[in-house]
Amino acid sequence: MTWVLLIIMVAATAASDLLQSFEMKRAGEQSVGARGVARLLRMIVERRYLLLSIVCLAFSFFAFMALVQSAPLSFAVPASASSFILETVLAKILLKEQIGVRRAAGSFLVLCGVVLLGR
C-alpha cells in the first residue's frame, strides 16, 4: 500500500508540474507583483491545463496524507523526492528540455537514495 500511495503521489506531482510548466511556457513570461497575482488567478480559471494541474496537486496532497498516516515521516518526506526522477525524464521527453549533467547526476543520487529507502 505504501508504494502504491507513493506512486500515486509522485505521478500526480509530476503531472501537475508538467502541466503547469507546459501551460505557463505557452502563456509567456508573467510578473508576480501585487497586480500579477490577480492576473495569475484569472489565468488559472481560464487555462484548462492549469486547472487540471491543481486537481493533480490535490490528488498528490491527499495521497501524501494517506502515506504519512501509514508510513514513517522519515520515509514519506524523503521518498516524495522521487518526483525529481520522473519529472526529469518527462521534462526531457515531453517538454523537450535539455537535461544537464548536474540535473542528471542529481536525479541519479535521488534514485539511489529512494532505492536505499525501500530496502
Added chain:
Amino acid sequence: MPFSTKTTRTYSLLAIFLALRAFGNLSLAWGTKHLGETLAADPRVYIRSMAAPYIAAGIAMLILALLVRLALLSLADLSFILPMTAIGYVLAALLGKFSPLHETVSPRRWLAVALIFAGAALVSSTPQATGRIEGAK
C-alpha cells in the same frame, strides 16, 4: 535597504519556511496516525479528517509555508531557495526520530536521506531556463 538587513530577512524567512513545512508535516503525520479511520479512496474521510485538530493545524502550517515561500521568492533567487528547500528532507528524518513519533531511523535510512538531500540540492541548483548562462554561485 542595506544588504545585511536583506540577507538577515532572507535567512530568517527561510528558517520560518523550513520550520513551518517540517512541523506542518509532523502535525499532519501525528494527526493522521491518530485519526482512527483509514484515509483511502473515500473523499468523505478526508473531509471529516480536516476537523481533527492536528490535521487542521498541519494543513494551516503548510499553507502558511507556501505564503512565506512566496515572500521569500520576492527577496531571493529561486536558484538559491530551491536547493535550500532540500534541507526539508533531513528535517523530516530528524523530526521523525526526535519527535513524539519516535521513529527508528536506521543508518541505511540516514544514508538514503543524505543521498536524496544531495541529489535534490543538485537538481535544484541547475539553471532555470536552458540556454541561459549558469551563475558562478
